[in-house]
Amino acid sequence: MCGIIGVVGSSDTLATLLEGLTRLEYRGYDSAGIALVRPGQTWRARTAEGTESVAALRRVCEDAPSGFSSGIGHTRWATHGAPEAVNAHPHLDCSGNIAIIHNGIIENHRELHEALVARGHLFTSVTDSEVLAHLIEEARARGLELMEAMRQSLLTVRGAFAVAVMDATEPDVIVAARRISPLVVGTAPGVTYLASDVPAILDRATAFYAVNDDEIVRLGPEGFRAIDLEGGPVRLHQLSIDWDLETAEKGGHDDFMSKEISEQPHAIRATLLDRRRRDGTITFDEMRIDDEELREVKRVVLVAAGTSHHAALVAKYAIERWARISVEVDISSEYRYRDPIVEIGTLVIGVSQSGETIDTIQATREAQRRGARVVAVSNIVDSSLAREADAVIYTRAGIEVSVASTKAFVAQVAALELLALRLAQLRGTMSPTDVDALFLGLNAVSAQVATTLERRASIELIAKELMGSHDFFFLGRHVGFPTALEGALKLKELTYMHAEGYPGGELKHGPLALIEPGVVVVAVATHQLMHEKILSNLAEVKARGASVVVVATDDDETIDAVADFVMRVPATEPLFTPMVDIVPLQLFAYAMARQLGRNVDRPRNLAKTVTVE
Numbered sequence: 001m002c003g004i005i006g007v008v009g010s011s012d013t014l015a016t017l018l019e020g021l022t023r024l025e026y027r028g029y030d031s032a033g034i035a036l037v038r039p040g041q042t043w044r045a046r047t048a049e050g051t052e053s054v055a056a057l058r059r060v061c062e063d064a065p066s067g068f069s070s071g072i073g074h075t076r077w078a079t080h081g082a083p084e085a086v087n088a089h090p091h092l093d094c095s096g097n098i099a100i101i102h103n104g105i106i107e108n109h110r111e112l113h114e115a116l117v118a119r120g121h122l123f124t125s126v127t128d129s130e131v132l133a134h135l136i137e138e139a140r141a142r143g144l145e146l147m148e149a150m151r152q153s154l155l156t157v158r159g160a161f162a163v164a165v166m167d168a169t170e171p172d173v174i175v176a177a178r179r180i181s182p183l184v185v186g187t188a189p190g191v192t193y194l195a196s197d198v199p200a201i202l203d204r205a206t207a208f209y210a211v212n213d214d215e216i217v218r219l220g221p222e223g224f225r226a227i228d229l230e231g232g233p234v235r236l237h238q239l240s241i242d243w244d245l246e247t248a249e250k251g252g253h254d255d256f257m258s259k260e261i262s263e264q265p266h267a268i269r270a271t272l273l274d275r276r277r278r279d280g281t282i283t284f285d286e287m288r289i290d291d292e293e294l295r296e297v298k299r300v301v302l303v304a305a306g307t308s309h310h311a312a313l314v315a316k317y318a319i320e321r322w323a324r325i326s327v328e329v330d331i332s333s334e335y336r337y338r339d340p341i342v343e344i345g346t347l348v349i350g351v352s353q354s355g356e357t358i359d360t361i362q363a364t365r366e367a368q369r370r371g372a373r374v375v376a377v378s379n380i381v382d383s384s385l386a387r388e389a390d391a392v393i394y395t396r397a398g399i400e401v402s403v404a405s406t407k408a409f410v411a412q413v414a415a416l417e418l419l420a421l422r423l424a425q426l427r428g429t430m431s432p433t434d435v436d437a438l439f440l441g442l443n444a445v446s447a448q449v450a451t452t453l454e455r456r457a458s459i460e461l462i463a464k465e466l467m468g469s470h471d472f473f474f475l476g477r478h479v480g481f482p483t484a485l486e487g488a489l490k491l492k493e494l495t496y497m498h499a500e501g502y503p504g505g506e507l508k509h510g511p512l513a514l515i516e517p518g519v520v521v522v523a524v525a526t527h528q529l530m531h532e533k534i535l536s537n538l539a540e541v542k543a544r545g546a547s548v549v550v551v552a553t554d555d556d557e558t559i560d561a562v563a564d565f566v567m568r569v570p571a572t573e574p575l576f577t578p579m580v581d582i583v584p585l586q587l588f589a590y591a592m593a594r595q596l597g598r599n600v601d602r603p604r605n606l607a608k609t610v611t612v613e
């Protein structure tokens with residue numbers, strides 16, 4: 001999730017780029033760079049100073065030569081390659097004339113890189129993105145115009161991209177393209193803009209156009225034209241944008257939470273990109289544990305806090321089922337102080353969106369001190385947790401601004417299930433065909449989440465009907481239990497109302513005493529095997545006067561008889577259900593909180609990252 005900006009035909013190119021990058025900076029990038037391009041000259045500057053990168057770039061650019069009417073800029077949120085200046089964009093080709101910026105992941109970058117190196121190209125970074133500069137360089141050497149060079153290069157690329165290229169031998173032209181990662185074009189008299197997000201160009205452009213997947217656009221001072229990957233002309237859809245800067249930063253949503261909930265299909269898709277080699281092997285971002293050692297793992301311990309703990313609970317079911325290893329899940333603040341047993345073959349997995357939660361870092365440190373190998377699942381590249389771990393899987397959910405975690409959760413579940421599949425591969429507990437089928441199924445979850453998001457209005461209606469209720473019990477069984485815990489956490493932190501998550505089977509062992517008219521029971525009933533059991537739980541609470549809300553699959557015809565309200569979701573593989581089923585529960589908590597006038601992005605008493613004990 002990097003930020004992109006470009007401009008052609010401007011009288012204040014440098015200011016436009018730097019201002020655009022500043023506006024994209026709220027997402028907390030780790031490095032920044034620009035390239036100014038004119039006939040025969042490409043001038044580049046890059047900095048990697050964390051959230052100070054754009055400020056540092058501004059200082060470096062005080063020495064920039066003047067007289068450039070076109071350029072591109074980029075703020076990076078590292079995925080491949082550490083957040084260092086050499087990996088910051090723009091990347092140049094071997095001649096130094098061609099500059100590219102890229103947001104996304106080139107899945108087949110390793111093969112492309114190898115082939116390009118064999119043909120004599122010199123790489124200066126360890127990013128996946130740099131292959132694009134060299135591919136376009138080769139296409140230009142075949143005599144192709146920049147737009148055609150981009151088109152032909154993209155035919156060889158798999159993955160996600162919003163990419164923009166400039167070439168000092170074809171100046172005053174930016175060619176850009178998109179697949180999955182967002183891209184907009186803006187126009188004003190005599191100037192044309194490009195951006196990953198509207199805020200970057202909000203008060204400079206007067207008209208905005210969306211670039212769709214697999215479309216290529218050529219920008220010149222006079223305007224733009226677009227083609228598809230086959231080379232046929234396409235018309236870009238004009239966006240009606242009457243946003244102020246604050247609304248624009250939220251992508252047109254009222255708040256970051258709504259934006260982040262809507263980004264979940266992308267978060268899952270991005271987390272799964274580039275994870276399977278051609279031979280089917282599932283790969284991580286960093287791996288300093290050899291296969292033999294992983295194969296011999298005897299016990300897995302997951303440590304995490306809050307929402308990340310709920311994702312870890314889902315992982316227990318997946319690792320035990322697929323890899324047949326016994327799994328323990330611990331709240332990180334508990335693990336650390338309970339004199340944990342670490343035997344040979346103990347693998348500890350620290351799960352943390354921020355990678356900076358003190359309890360989780362201290363728990364993994366304690367485990368390492370006792371001899372465990374540690375895997376980090378983190379959303380922030382080079383976070384403390386990631387730096388200290390022996391292996392890392394990054395969730396690529398993009399920066400999460402809202403205090404209540406949403407898209408990080410679904411991305412964590414996706415990443416942890418990938419890890420479970422890798423362990424199954426190594427241990428031979430599943431056939432390659434079954435692993436492949438699950439990997440494909442995991443990739444389909446993103447679309448199921450998107451379908452669920454389209455049902456937002458029906459959830460808002462349920463929230464309206466239940467206004468005035470104060471007690472909520474969330475029930476689930478199997479992986480529906482962590483989903484119930486997470487649904488309850490969202491409701492309590494956003495609305496400040498009493499909400500508890502329980503495994504359905506525990507109901508009779510105490511909580512049933514609290515059920516009376518006015519209490520709302522929200523049940524997750526999408527797991528086929530557990531369906532009947534949940535139905536009998538619901539009969540018990542209904543008989544005691546509770547209002548019943550059920551998350552049920554589209555094809556469930558039995559549920560209307562017991563439920564007062566039904567939240568419908570598409571059916572998916574049982575172990576994938578938490579990623580889909582949590583969506584209506586997030587939307588429900590959000591709608592309740594909005595009706596109550598709560599600040600959904602900043603709930604009272606809470607901090608996004610808890611760095612003190």
Ligand code: F6R
Nearest residue numbers: 306307308352353354357404405
């Ligand atoms: C809840 C929430 C928190 C975090 C917890 C752990 O919505 O956001 O419960 O999940 O503070 O944070 P990370 O994942 O950064 O370790």
